[in-house]
Amino acid sequence: xxxxxxxxxxxxxxxxxxxxxxxxxxxxxxxxxxxxxxxxxxxxxxxxxxxxxxxxxxxxxxxxxxxxxxxxxxxxxxxxxxxxxxxxxxxxxxxxxxxxxxxxxxxxxxxxxxxxxxxxxxxxxxxxxxxxxxxxxxxxxxxxxxxxxxxxxxxxxxxxxxxxxxxxxxxxxxxxxxxxxxxxxxxxxxxxxxxxxxxxxxxxxxxxxxxxxxxxxxxxxxxxxxxxxxxxxxxxxxxxxxxxxxxxxxxxxxxxxxxxxxxxxxxxxxxxxxxxxxxxxxxxxxxxxxxxxxxxxxxxxxxxxxxxxxxxxxxxxxxxxxxxxxxxxxxxxxxxxxxxxxxxxxxxxxxxxxxxxxxxxxxxxxxxxxxxxxxxxxxxxxxxxxxxxxxxx
Numbered sequence: 574x575x576x577x578x579x580x581x582x583x584x585x586x587x588x589x590x591x592x593x594x595x596x597x598x599x600x601x602x603x604x605x606x607x608x609x610x611x612x613x614x615x616x617x618x619x620x621x622x623x624x625x626x627x628x629x630x631x632x633x634x635x636x637x638x639x640x641x642x643x644x645x646x647x648x649x650x651x652x653x654x655x656x657x658x659x660x661x662x663x664x665x666x667x668x669x670x671x672x673x674x675x676x677x678x679x680x681x682x683x684x685x686x687x688x689x690x691x692x693x694x695x696x697x698x699x700x701x702x703x704x705x706x707x708x709x710x711x712x713x714x715x716x717x718x719x720x721x722x723x724x725x726x727x728x729x730x731x732x733x734x735x736x737x738x739x740x741x742x743x744x745x746x747x748x749x750x751x752x753x754x755x756x757x758x759x760x761x762x763x764x765x766x767x768x769x770x771x772x773x774x775x776x777x778x779x780x781x782x783x784x785x786x787x788x789x790x791x792x793x794x795x796x797x798x799x800x801x802x803x804x805x806x807x808x809x810x811x812x813x814x815x816x817x818x819x820x821x822x823x824x825x826x827x828x829x830x831x832x833x834x835x836x837x838x839x840x841x842x843x844x845x846x847x848x849x850x851x852x853x854x855x856x857x858x859x860x861x862x863x864x865x866x867x868x869x870x871x872x873x874x875x876x877x878x879x880x881x882x883x884x885x886x887x888x889x890x891x892x893x894x895x896x897x898x899x900x901x902x903x904x905x906x907x908x909x910x911x912x913x914x915x916x917x918x919x920x921x922x923x924x925x926x927x928x929x930x931x932x933x934x935x936x937x938x939x940x941x942x943x944x945x946x947x948x949x950x951x952x953x954x955x956x957x958x959x960x961x962x963x964x965x966x
Contacts, residue, residue, distance in 0.1 A: 576622035577966035582607060582615050587624060587644065587963040591668055592767070595628045595643035616642060624648075644668055649704075650958055651711035651748065653692055654757055654950030656910070657681050657731055657784035657833070660688070662695040663951035664705045667959065669767055673704035676947060681716060684734035685743075693747055708750045710962050712954030713740060714757035716785065721802040724754030730809075730820040731785055731834075753957045757781065758805060759796045760953030761908050761943070762789025767956050769944040770906055777904035778896060779943070780807070782889065782911040782918075784833040788896065807896065808832065812888050827892050831885035833864045833911050839881055840867045849877035868913045882914050886921025893922060893940075894929035901934050908943035 578584040582605065589604055590596060602612050619625045620642075628641040644667035654661040658681070663674040675695045679688060699705060717729020724741025726732060745752040762779035765771040771779070771791070779789035786808035790797040798804050808828035809821050816825030829835060840862045844852040851870040856862055870878035893905060905926070907919060923940045943949055 576624050578624070578963060579618065580615075580965055582611075583619055584963050584965055586615060586619060588960075590625065590642065590644045591959055591963065594668055595641045597641050601642065648709050649707065650955040651696055651699075651705075651708045651750075652951035652954035652958075653696075653711065654714045654760060654947070654954055655679070655681060655688060655692070655716065656757065656950075657716050658910075660692060660695070661947050661951050662692060662699065663948070663955070664699050664708075665952070665955040667709075669952055669955050669959065671948060671952065673699045673702055674948065674951065675699060681732050682734075685738045685740065689744065689747070692744075696748070708748055710751045710753075710958035711744060711748050712760065712957035712959075713744060713752060713754045714760040714950050714954050715740065715754065716757050716783070716787075718803045718806060719754055719756050721755060721798050724752065726754075727801075727803075730822075730828075751958065751961060753961050755796075755798075755954075755957055756787060756789075756802070756805070757950055758787035758789045758909075759798065760789075760951075760957060761949045762791050762796060762906070763953035763956045764945055764949035764951070765906050765908070765943050765953075766791060766794070768952055769949060770941055771904055774904045776900075776902050777906060778893070778900065778902045779906040779908060780889070780893060781909035782832060782907065783909040785828045786832045786889065786909075790900070807892055810892050810895075812892060827888060830888050836864050836867055836881060836885060836911065837862050840870075840878070843877050843881070849875055851875040852878060864911045865913060868915065871914065871917060879917060882917045883921045886914075886918045887925050890922040890925025891929065894926045897926055897930045897934050897938065902938070905938065905940040906943050907940065908946075908949060912942055 578587055585605055624645055625642050626645055628643040648667035650665045652663045660679045661676045664672045679691055715726055717732045718727050720727050726735045728736050740754045741752045758781040761781050765779055771777050775794045777791050781787050788805040788807040790805050809826045811825045812827040812830055813825040817829040818824055819826035819829040840852050843849045844856040851873055855866045867878045867881055871882055927935050
């Protein structure tokens with residue numbers, strides 16, 4: 574893809590077609606503040622670029638029927654969602670429909686070179702499957718702070734070897750297309766906004782509880798990244814004064830008490846201390862524990878596992894309650910791998926937020942699990958790059 578919209582009107586038309594699918598000239602005119610003649614000029618210019626194509630006759634609204642317009646069906650976007658322990662890679666069309674999706678285990682601590690070899694191999698497998706001959710753009714999510722304009726991770730606590738690595742530049746050279754990079758939880762928020770539980774909400778928080786904990790902040794329909802790109806790093810808000818040491822170098826951070834890594838550590842301690850026969854049996858069987866083992870033990874009625882989940886949910890709820898009081902969102906979405914803990918976790922978070930925040934902020938505040946699961950991150954990644962491609966050059 575070499576063409577880009579020439580002005581803000583064309584960019585607006587492209588995004589309307591991405592988010593709403595094929596539409597008639599008349600219906601597009603209802604959505605955008607242009608005269609009929611000016612709208613016709615801009616659509617004709619987009620047709621000349623090949624970014625959009627005619628797509629049959631639209632339904633009659635009285636008088637002469639117009640043609641539907643849609644984004645070029647051959648456009649292909651690559652969405653990559655790198656987590657701490659796994660990676661998702663997907664191909665979408667320009668309307669962000671997922672055409673192919675792969676997931677593989679991966680350790681982000683192996684460093685960017687090893688991780689991107691795996692990402693490129695997965696992208697090649699998707700191309701070989703026939704869903705894409707090449708990519709018009711790629712969006713990448715990483716589990717740490719990102720200096721957004723440059724696409725560079727900055728001192729990510731759980732990503733040794735990634736500090737300052739030129740992700741955007743390196744992958745753009747390898748893939749031969751434009752690349753945009755962001756924090757993974759921002760992409761989860763964008764995915765849920767595009768096709769998930771936040772479709773109709775302009776101001777919301779999306780909390781990802783995986784190996785660590787982060788928060789995507791959406792204000793007026795746009796992700797808020799802060800001055801340098803580190804907004805939403807709530808895993809390093811202090812939950813306990815002078816508490817446990819955290820990977821970031823501070824003490825008492827929320828991530829030191831909850832998230833996949835902390836939960837696994839506390840579960841193993843409970844198993845070894847004899848506080849949970851269920852967890853002890855699982856530890857003896859596999860040699861280590863993960864959040865999935867805690868979820869399974871809780872489902873079996875293990876009291877210690879349930880207490881670990883409730884305690885983590887309460888601490889997370891305390892932090893979210895502060896955010897709710899400060900931001901007054903219309904929705905809080907909880908996502909990430911640890912949401913496999915299910916409604917025990919959600920109930921603990923809800924209880925703490927509703928108890929701690931003022932009634933004016935929580936009186937009509939849904940706190941819900943995300944709808945898309947692993948698809949949220951790759952959908953958000955595709956949306957990230959489409960936002961870039963559908964902006965004036």
